[in-house]
Amino acid sequence: MNILLLGSGGREHAFAWKIVQSPKCTNLYVAPGNAGTSEIATNLPLAVTDFTGIKQVILDKSIDLVVVGPEEPLVKGLVDFLFSEEETKSIPVVGPSQLGATLEGSKDFSKRFMQRNNVPTAAYETFDSNQLEEGLAYLEKQSLPIVLKADGLAAGKGVLICETLEDAKASLKEMLLDQKFGEASSKVVIEEFLTGIELSVFVATDGKNYKILPEAKDYKRIGEGDTGLNTGGMGAVTPVIFADKDFMAKVEEKVVQPTVAGLASEDIPYKGFLFIGLMNNKGEPYVIEYNVRMGDPETEAVLPRIESDFVDLLWGIGTGSLKDYELSLSSDYATTVVMVSGGYPGSYEKGFEISLPSSVENATIFHAGTALNAEGKVVNQGGRVIAVTGRGKDLETSLKNTFAVVEQINWDKAYYRKDIGQDILKLIK
Numbered sequence: 001m002n003i004l005l006l007g008s009g010g011r012e013h014a015f016a017w018k019i020v021q022s023p024k025c026t027n028l029y030v031a032p033g034n035a036g037t038s039e040i041a042t043n044l045p046l047a048v049t050d051f052t053g054i055k056q057v058i059l060d061k062s063i064d065l066v067v068v069g070p071e072e073p074l075v076k077g078l079v080d081f082l083f084s085e086e087e088t089k090s091i092p093v094v095g096p097s098q099l100g101a102t103l104e105g106s107k108d109f110s111k112r113f114m115q116r117n118n119v120p121t122a123a124y125e126t127f128d129s130n131q132l133e134e135g136l137a138y139l140e141k142q143s144l145p146i147v148l149k150a151d152g153l154a155a156g157k158g159v160l161i162c163e164t165l166e167d168a169k170a171s172l173k174e175m176l177l178d179q180k181f182g183e184a185s186s187k188v189v190i191e192e193f194l195t196g197i198e199l200s201v202f203v204a205t206d207g208k209n210y211k212i213l214p215e216a217k218d219y220k221r222i223g224e225g226d227t228g229l230n231t232g233g234m235g236a237v238t239p240v241i242f243a244d245k246d247f248m249a250k251v252e253e254k255v256v257q258p259t260v261a262g263l264a265s266e267d268i269p270y271k272g273f274l275f276i277g278l279m280n281n282k283g284e285p286y287v288i289e290y291n292v293r294m295g296d297p298e299t300e301a302v303l304p305r306i307e308s309d310f311v312d313l314l315w316g317i318g319t320g321s322l323k324d325y326e327l328s329l330s331s332d333y334a335t336t337v338v339m340v341s342g343g344y345p346g347s348y349e350k351g352f353e354i355s356l357p358s359s360v361e362n363a364t365i366f367h368a369g370t371a372l373n374a375e376g377k378v379v380n381q382g383g384r385v386i387a388v389t390g391r392g393k394d395l396e397t398s399l400k401n402t403f404a405v406v407e408q409i410n411w412d413k414a415y416y417r418k419d420i421g422q423d424i425l426k427l428i429k
Contacts, residue, residue, distance in 0.1 A: 001024055001025065001026055001064035001065055001311075001315075002026055002027045002028075002029070002061055002062050002063050002064050002065075003019060003025055003027070003028050003029070003063065003064065003065045003066075003067065003311070003314075004029045004030075004031065004054070004057060004058060004061065004063045004065070004066045004067070005019065005028060005029070005030045005031070005037075005041070005067045005069065006030075006031055006048045006054070006066070006067065006068050006069055006070070006073060006078075007030070007031075007033075007048060007068070007069025007070050008030075008032050008033055008034050008037075008048075009034070009069065009070070009296050009368045009369070009382075009384070010296055010297055010299070010300050010338070010366045010367065010368035010384065010386075010387040011069055011070075011293075011294055011295070011296035011297075011299040011300070012030060012033070012034075012037065012069040012070075013034060013036040013037050013300075013366040013367045013368070014299045014300045014303045014304075014366050014387075014389075015067060015069060015294075015299070015303070016028060016030055016033075016036075016037045016040055016041050017040065017303070017364065017366065018303045018306070018310040019067075019310060019311055019314070020040050020041065021310070022309050022310055022311035022312070023309075024309065024311040024312065024315070025311055027042065027061070028040070028041040028042070029041060029042050029043075029044055029057065029061055029063070030042070030043050030044065031043070031044040031045075031046035031047075031048065031054070031057065032044065032045055032046055032047065032048075034367045034368065034369070034370045034371065034381070035367050035370040035371055035372050035378045035379075036365070036366060036367025036370060037367070038372065044057060048068075048069075048070055048072060048073045048078075049072060049073050049076055049078075051073075051078055051081045051082075054066075054078070054082070055081075055082065055085055055087070055088055058082070058087075058088050058091060059087055059088070063091060064091070064092075065091070065092050065093075065094070065311075065314060065315060065318055066082065066091060066092070066093040066094065066095075066318075067093075067094040067095070067314055068093065068094060068095030068272070068293070069293060069294075070293060071101065071104050071105075071153065071291065071292055071293050072153070073095075074095050074096060074098070074100075074101035074104075074272075074292055074293065075098065075101045075102070075104065075105035075153060075292075076098070077097075077098035077101075078093075078095065079093050079095050079096065079097050079098065079101075079269075080097055080098045092271075092315065092318030092319050093271070093318055094271065094272050094273070094314050094317050094318045095271070095272045095292075095293070096268075096269065096270040096271065096272045096292050097268065097269035097270065099268050099269065100263065100268045100269055100270040100272070100292060101292045103274075103290040103291075103292055104153070104289075104290055104291045104292040104293075105152060105153060105292075106151050106152060106187075107126075107149045107150070107151045107152075107189040107289065108126040108151050108187055108189055110289065110290050111124050111126070111189060111191075113262060113266075114287060116262065116266075117258045117259065117261070117262035118258055119254070119255055119258050119259055119262075119287055120254055120255070120284065120285060120286045120287065121286055121287045121288075122147070122191045122192040122193070122194050122286060122288070123191070123192040124189050124190060124191040124192065125138055125189075125190055126151065126187055126188070126189050126190075127172075127176070127187065127188055127190065128176065128186060128187045128188075129176045129177060129186065132172070132173065132176055132177065135172050135176070135188070135190065136169055136172065138190060139165060139168050139169055139172065139190065140165065142190070142192070143192075143193075144162070144163060144164065144165065144168075144193075145161050145162055145163045145193045146161075146162050146168050146190060146191070146192070146193055147159065147160070147161055147162075147190070147191040147192070147193050148160045148162060148168065148171050148172060148175060148188055148189070148190055148191075149188065149189040149190075149191060150175060150180075150181040150184040150185035150187075150188060151184065151185065151186065151187035151188060151189060152181075152183060152184035152185070152186070152187075153184055154181040154182075154184040154185070155232070157181070157230060157345075158181045158184050158185065159230070160175075161193065172188060172190070175188050176188055194279040194281055194286050194288065195279075195281060196279040196280045196281035196282065196286075197217075197242055197279070197280045198217065198277065198278065198279055198280075198288065199215055199216065199217050199240050199242070199243055199278050199280060200215060200216050200217070200218060200236075200275060200276070200277055200278070200295050200298050201215045201243075201248075201251055201255070201256070201275075201276045201278055202214070202215070202216070202273060202274070202275055202276075202294060202295070202298070202302060203256055203259075203260070203273065203274040203275075203276065204272075204273055204274075204313060204316075204317055204322065205260050205263075205270060205271070205272070205273075205274060205317070205322065206271050206316060206317050206318075206319070206320045206321065206322040206323075207260075207263060207264060207269060207270045207271055207320065208260070208264055208320070208323075209322040209323040210256060210260050210322070211313070211322060211325060211327045212248075212251075212252060212256060213302055213306070213327070213329075214238045214239060214301075214302045214305045214306075214329060215238060215239065215240050215243045215248070216236045216237060216238040216240065216295070216298040216301050216302055217236065217237050217238075217240045217424065218233045218234075218235065218236040218295065218297065218298050219233065219234045219235045219236070219417065219420055220233060220234070221234070222234065222340075222344070222345060222417075223417075224417050224418060224419040225419065229345050229346075230345070231340070231344065231345045231383075231384070232296065232345075232383070232384055233295070233296060233297045233298070233338060233384070234297075234337075234338045234340070234416070234417045234420065235297060235335070235336055235337045235338055235417060235420030235421070236295075236297045236298045236300065236301040236302075236335070236336045236420075237301065237333070237334075237335050237336075237395065237420070237421045237424055238298070238301045238302055238305060238333070238334050238335075239331075239333065240424070241424055241427055241428055242280055242427065243280070246283075247280060247283060247285065250283075250284065250285055251276075251278065251285045254285060255276060255278070255285055255287060256276070259274065259276070259290075271317050271318055271320065272292065272293065272317060273292070273293055273294045273317075274290060274291075274292065275290070275291035275292070275293060275294060275295045275298075276289075276290060276291075277289045277290075277291065296368075296384075297336045297338050297384075297387045298336075300336045300364075300366045300387045300389045301334040301335060301336040301389055302334070304330075304332075304334045304364065304389055304391060305329050305330045305332060305334050306327070306328070306329060306330075307328040307329060307330050308325070308326060308327055308328040312325055313325055313327070330391075332391045332392060332393060332398070333391065333392050333393070333394060333395045333397070333398035334389055334390070334391050334398060335389065335390055335391075335395065335398045335399050335402045335420065335421050336366075336387050336388065336389045336402070336420075337387070337388050337402050337403065337406050337416055337417070337420050338368070338384050338386070338387050338416065338417075339384075339385055339386040339387070339388070339406065339409060339414055339415070339416045340383055340384050340385060340414070340415050340416065341369070341380050341382070341383055341385055341413060341414070341415075342412075342413025342414065342415050343413070344383035344384065344415070345383060348383060348413070349412075349413065350379070350380055350381055350382075351373065351379050351380070351381075352379055352380050352411040352412040352413070353373070353377045353378070353379055353411060354370065354377075354378045354379060354380060354385070354386070354409065354410070354411040355409065355410045355411065356378065356408075356409055357405065357408040357409065360405045360408075361401070361404075362390055362391060362392065362401035362404075363388055363389060363390040363391070363401050363402055363404070363405040364388070364389050365386060365387075365388055365405065365409070366386070366387040366388070366389065367385075367386060368382060368384045368385055368386060368387055369381045369382020369383060369384055369385045370382075370385060370386070379411075380411055380414075385411075385414070386409055388402050388405045388406045388409070389402065390402030390403075390404070390405065395421060395424060395425055395428060396425065398421075399420070399421045399425070402420075403418075
C-alpha cells in the first residue's frame, strides 16, 4: 500500500524505518520529513497543518493509509477534516479525532475525563484569569511542592513544579496574567504533587480494542543527574525494571481499560496511539497526563522491540480491526540517547555539518532536527538533532552499544547526556 506519514522528528524517522521493513508498504511518503527519512522514503515539502495540501497528496499519490506523528495537526482537527471530505473520508487515518486529541490539547479536559472514568490521578482544580484570586486562595490551602500546568499545548514546557508558596503564587500570576506560555496558559491546572518514579506506557487503540506496547522511561532535563531545564527528551530506556508484571497488570486494569472504555462510552472517536505518562507511587499507578501520539524519544526505543509487522498494527488501528493483530515483542533492552544542538533548549545555531559513521553495529541512528544543505550534506536544523538507539540482551550491553555509536557522531557544539540509564543500572545492581 501507499502510506503517508506526517512529521519531521526522530519519532517519524523511527516510524518510517519500521514501516519500510514491512512487505505491505509499496511507497512511503513523509511530510515534511528530515535528512534521515529522505534516505528510505520520499520527503514532501508540506507542513503538517496544511490540511488542503495533505488532502491533495492523498489524492495525487493514491494514499491507502495516513499516519499522523505529532499532536498539533490532531488537536487542530486534521482527522475530522479528512473524514468530512468526500474524496478522503474512506482513507484510514492513524490518529484520533479533534475531540479525542483534546485529551492532550487541554489538561483540564483530560483531568475531567479521568475523574468521570475513575482513572487514578492527582487531585486538582482549574483557574482562568478571571479566577486569579480564587487560584491564589486555593494555593494557600495546598501542601508543597505544588504543580502548575498550562491547560493548552506548550511544546512540553508548560509544567512548573513550585517548591514555595511565594513561587507558586508568582508563577500563577505570570501564567494567567502575563501569558507566560501564551494562549496555552489562559487556563491553569493546579495539581497535587505526586511522588514516585515516572514511566511512559504506550497503547495502540482502534477505539474499542487495544494493544499495550513496551513501556519506557525517558529523561527530560538537559543536565546530567536530571538537572537544568526541561527538554523534549534527552533519552529513553525500555523495558523498565520497576514496571513488573504486577504493576503493569494494575496499569491495564485501572488505567488502560477504563480509558479505552471511557472513549467508547463518551462517543469520542479515537483510532491512534495513546501515550500515558504515569507515576509509580508505592506500586500504584497514577496518571500524570495523556498524550495523543507516541512519545519522542521513547518511540525510538519502543519500536525496535516490536517484532510483528508494524504496518499491520497501523492498519488495524486505522480500520478498527486491531483485535485481529498479534503483537510480538523482543525481550531485548533498547536504549536511546539524544544528541542536541549546543544551547538547547535555549537558543542554538543551525547549519553545522554532521559527521556520521558509514556503518554501525547493534544500533540504529534516527534523525530528528536534521536537513540537507545546498551541497547535500546533513546539517543540524533543530534542537534535538540525532537519536541513537542501541540494543542488547541486558541494559549494560544495550547502553554500551548506544554510546559506541554516539561517540562516532559529531558536529560543532553537539551535546548529549552521558548518564542515560545509569539510574536504572543502579536499581538492577
